[in-house]
Every structure is written in structure tokens, then in C-alpha cells.
Amino acid sequence: MHYLDHNASAPLLPEARVAWLDAVERLWANPDSPHTLGQRAAAALEGARRSVARLIGRAPRDVTFTSSATEANAMALQGLRSEARPEVWVSAVEHPSALAWGTRRLGVDGEGRLDLDALADALARDGARVAVLSVMAANNETGVLQPVTEVARLARAHGVVFHCDLSQAPGRVPLPSEPDLITLSSHKLGGPRGAAALVGRPAPRPLLLGGAQERGRRAGTPDVPAIVGFGAACAALEGLSPMDPGPRDRLADAVVALGGRVLGGGADRLPNTVCALFPHPGDLIVAALDQLGVAASTGSACASGAHKLSHVLAAMGVPGVPVRLSFGRVIAVEVVISALTEALARLEETCASSSR
Ligand code: PLP
DSSP: OEEOBTTTOOOOOHHHHHHHHHHHHHOOSOTTSSSHHHHHHHHHHHHHHHHHHHHTTOOGGGEEEESOHHHHHHHHHHSSOOSSOOEEEEETTSOHHHHTTOSEEEOBOTTSOBOHHHHHHHHHHHGGGEEEEEOOSBOTTTOBBOOHHHHHHHHHHTTOEEEEEOTTOTTTSOOOSOOSEEEEEGGGTTSOTTOEEEEESSOOOOSSOSSOTGGGTSOSOOOHHHHHHHHHHHHHHTTOOOOOSHHHHHHHHHHHHTTOEETTTTSOBOTTEEEEEOSSOHHHHHHHHHHTTEEOBOSSOEETTEEOOOHHHHHHTOOSOOEEEEOOSOOOHHHHHHHHHHHHHHHHHHHHHHTO
């Protein structure tokens, strides 16, 4: 099977797998326990904290481990509001876990890029009421990159905390240093599921109350093996060059040659993502690709057979269900192009025979 669904979950990096399995075997004690086994687990947790911090150039004390990027986003967006600043602004293309907390959605253009002029105008009018502004670095559906440096500048000028969901960026593009708060997700960057982090300052009020874990910022016994695997994945990515956009561009050219359209094709994009719209619905293409040994996705939620149109495409003014091809550093591009060609030919044939 050729796995082209890295944006949903990237495969475990070998370094993360070894560290994770070792931690499952050896580091199962509670890291808050005072005995040697507990303290061994606590030391491994702190080692992982240093690796996560190093990947994005922050201090280890500013890393709060959570169970998922969903939780990290919730923590950032629920915990900074005040009476004076009750608003949370989010771009209209954020992941649903950020979108859910937004009191205002900021529009994007047809390529999926944030409208910076509209943001500047809105901040000039209402910025004093905004606690936190959340704009992702890279979109999980289209791969479109947002102008993080400019957003940070605007937020800072209005005293607004800038939160950036970086889940899809590590190991693919250079990481921005400007955001106040950053979300990272282990399973998007080659670590195991069950770990993620909110990194930076100011520290939001905790979402989960109870124990004093994570310096009182996140109650609950941490999943030490998942976090150790997360740290190992971050360490493995450190110093890697950004991904080569060559395979993405070859795939994108093939999409156009096959009569499709690359979404966000005019914008800067992740080097691992091609989100394409064809005359055939994306879910049928995904099913045909699956039969041909290529695991892809539509990039949007599809529950119990009923299509939920993507809010990302809706914000871009694009109707339809796309097919998303998201991959790693090793990809057999020609095999994928052949499979896509064959999948589309089979759908053409099905359409032709049903209209006969
Ligand atoms: N943010 C982005 C950009 C994502 O792509 C995802 C998952 O698709 C999430 C957040 C949620 O991640 P998690 O599964 O770790 O909660």
C-alpha cells in the first residue's frame, strides 16, 4: 500500500518507535511517584520536554504536554479570555478544534490565504476586545501556508496573543518563531498518538483541573511512553532540511493534465500536500485509489456515508469534494500518478456504462 494520508497521521519514525516501545516496557511507573521507578519516568518526561522545546527554539519550562492537538488548541483558546478581552478570533480555515472556540471567523481568499487587510481593519476597530488570535501555519486539507510573520506583527501591535497551530509544519517547512503560543501534535510529525503540546507564553488557565501535573497547567497522569516517543520524533526532525517540493509539483502537474484543479495552487503550500478537485467526487476517487493500493483521503469529514462539505473549501468559495494526497519524504510519484490515472479512467467507465 502506498500511504498518502500523512496529514491525517504520519507513520511512526523508527526513532520514535524504538523510544516508545522501550518506554512502554521500562517507564510505566507514575512520573509523580517519589520512588526510583517513578523518578525514572519523570526524567524521561523532562528529556522529551527538552527535545520538543529545542525543535521550536523555546524554553522547556514553556512546554505543556497534552493528549492531543485538539486539547492544546482548546487550552490556548479557552484560557486567555477576560472580561476586558472576551473575544477569540480564528481564521475560517482552522482545524475544527480551534474553529469551535472562535467568536469571530476571519476570511480567506480563493487560494485559502488569510485576508491580511481585512484582519488589519478588524483589529484597528475591535482589537482591544480580542484576547487571542489563532491562525494555523499550514492547512491540513490544502497545505496552504499562512502569512504567520505578518499576523504576528499585527497581533502584537494590538496587544493580542497570537496562537499558531503548527501541527502540519514540522519536518516539512521551516518553523516560525514569532507566535506567542504554538500547538504541536506528536502523530502528525512521526510520533505516537496520545501526545501533543502547547508551547509558549502566556500560560492559559488550565482546561483540566485536578492534580498539579505540568506545573498545574494540565491535570492528569501523563502518557509517558507517548510523550517519550513524541520527544524522540522531535529530536529526529531537528536539523532536517525542509522537504523537496519536487514530487508535489510533479503530482500537481499530473492533476492538471488529468483535468483536475489543484486547490490553493497559486499559494505557498506544504511540500507534501496536493489537494485536487476533479469532476468526479473525491470520495469515489479515494475508494478507487484504495482498490489500486493507494491510501488517500478527501481531507474533509465524511460521517456515516453522508458528506459534510469541508469548511475550508467553503471559506475558499470552492464547491465539491476533493481528493487529498499527503505524503512523506519517500514517495513513488510515478506509481501514484498511474493509480490516479487508472482510478479516474475506471470512474469514467462507470459513468459511461450507467448512462448507456
Ligand atoms: N490541528 C490540525 C492542523 C490538524 O490537522 C489536526 C488533525 O487533523 C488537529 C489540529 C487535531 O489533532 P489531534 O488529532 O492531535 O487532536
